[in-house]
Each structure stands twice: as structure tokens, then as C-alpha cells.
Amino acid sequence: xxxxxxxxxxxxxxxxxxxxxxxxxxxxxxxxxxxxxxxxxxxxxxxxxxxxxxxxxxxxxxxxxxxxxxxxxxxxxxxxxxxxxxxxxxxxxxxxxxxxxxxxxxxxxxxxxxxxxxxxxxxxxxxxxxxxxxxxxxxxxxxxxxxxxxxxxxxxxxxxxxxxxxxxxxxxxxxxxxxxxxxxxxxxxxxxxxxxxxxxxxxxxxxxxxxxxxxxxxxxxxx
Ligand code: CA
Numbered sequence: 001x002x003x004x005x006x007x008x009x010x011x012x013x014x015x016x017x018x019x020x021x022x023x024x025x026x027x028x029x030x031x032x033x034x035x036x037x038x039x040x041x042x043x044x045x046x047x048x049x050x051x052x053x054x055x056x057x058x059x060x061x062x063x064x065x066x067x068x069x070x071x072x073x074x075x076x077x078x079x080x081x082x083x084x085x086x087x088x089x090x091x092x093x094x095x096x097x098x099x100x101x102x103x104x105x106x107x108x109x110x111x112x113x114x115x116x117x118x119x120x121x122x123x124x125x126x127x128x129x130x131x132x133x134x135x136x137x138x139x140x141x142x143x144x145x146x147x148x149x150x151x152x153x154x155x156x157x158x159x160x161x162x163x164x165x166x167x168x169x170x171x172x173x174x175x176x177x178x179x180x181x182x183x184x185x186x187x188x189x190x191x192x193x194x195x196x197x198x199x200x201x202x203x204x205x206x207x208x209x210x211x212x213x214x215x216x217x218x219x220x221x222x223x
Pocket of ligand 1 (some may be wrong): 054
């Protein structure tokens with residue numbers, strides 16, 4: 001997931017970059033509004049973190065111009081605590097969310113996940129495959145109306161697979177997304193977790209929802 005951070009205060013910018021990179025995001029930093037606007041309109045990002053007071057074009061102008069061009073990229077605004085008008089104007093202009101400074105990096109990470117999920121078209125927040133349903137907000141998993149108890153990792157693994165039905169996900173990709181490892185742990189960690197999830201959701205080996213792709217990884221069946 002690639003994020004553009006347009007923020008001119010160097011300390012805040014590097015705090016954001018470090019925090020997001022630790023969470024597995026790829027981050028481009030930019031400290032100038034005009035350059036930031038150019039980046040946002042010429043490169044692909046999954047989300048933009050946008051400060052309001054910037055040298056060059058200010059954040060609200062960038063947002064207005066992005067939305068005038070129908071750029072759908074999710075935008076999270078960074079605002080001063082006192083600046084209610086800015087926040088309201090930002091939301092009216094099409095910001096997806098905002099954070100007031102100072103904030104914890106975990107808050108920004110949570111907002112980014114939420115706005116990207118919405119932008120990905122998961123308005124219902126329900127994933128479904130046959131009689132397996134997953135509620136992304138309540139984190140409730142049901143198979144055939146029976147509740148399935150998953151750990152946080154197991155939940156993350158199942159939803160990662162379910163979000164890309166029909167697509168083969170390699171063990172390395174799964175490690176990166178579920179454990180945030182940027183390296184191969186050199187164990188059968190992924191296989192062990194897939195087995196656990198299969199067992200818990202009562203996956204039928206003859207007609208599995210989670211298919212093994214030999215030597216590569218796993219694939220969630222396409223409905
Ligand atoms: Ca600023």
C-alpha cells in the first residue's frame with residue numbers, strides 16, 4: 001500500500017514516515033504543496049495524507065483540485081486542533097477523514113486502513129463466500145450460521161485471502177500482509193495458520209474455499 005504524505009514540518013513528516021513504514025506502508029514524502037499536487041496527480045497512491053498549511057498550494061486547494069479532476073484517491077487531512085472551519089471545509093471538499101495534531105501514529109494507520117477499505121468498494125463491510133460470512137466491523141465470522149472464533153492473525157489471514165478471490169497469494173505476500181514481515185521467516189508459519197483457519201471454518205478438503213497452489217501459496221475460490 002503506497003501513501004503520499006504532503007507535510008512541510010520535517011519532524012512530523014519523518015515521524016509519519018517511520019510509523020507508516022513500520023506498518024508495512026510504502027511512503028513518499030513531500031514538503032511543498034505544488035510538488036505534492038503534481039505527485040498526487042501523476043503517480044498512483046492508495047491514499048494521501050495532507051497537511052493544510054503548506055508552502056506553495058495549501059492543502060485545501062490541493063484537495064479541491066483533486067476532487068474537481070474526479071481523482072478518487074482517499075485523503076486524510078491533518079489539521080490543528082483549533083481549526084474547526086478547516087476541518088468542516090475539508091470534509092465538504094471531499095476529504096475522507098481528518099486527524100488533529102498531535103496524534104498517535106496508530107490513529108493514522110487505523111484511519112488509512114478504514115479509508116482505503118471504503119475506497120476499495122467494501123461499503124457493506126461484509127465479506128461472503130457461500131455460507132461463510134465475515135463482518136469486518138464487528139470482526140464476527142460465521143459458517144453456516146455458526147460462530148467461528150478466530151485469533152487476530154487468523155482473522156487477518158482469512159480476510160486477506162477473501163478479499164482477492166481467484167488470485168494466488170504467495171507465502172511471501174501473506175507474510176508481509178498478515179505478519180508485516182519484509183522477509184521470509186523460513187518456517188512453515190503460513191501453512192500452519194492456513195491449516196488452523198481451514199479447520200476452524202470447517203473447510204471441506206474435497207471442495208475447499210482455501211485452495212493450495214502447490215509450491216506457490218494459496219488462493220481463495222472465486223464465487
Ligand atoms: Ca504545515
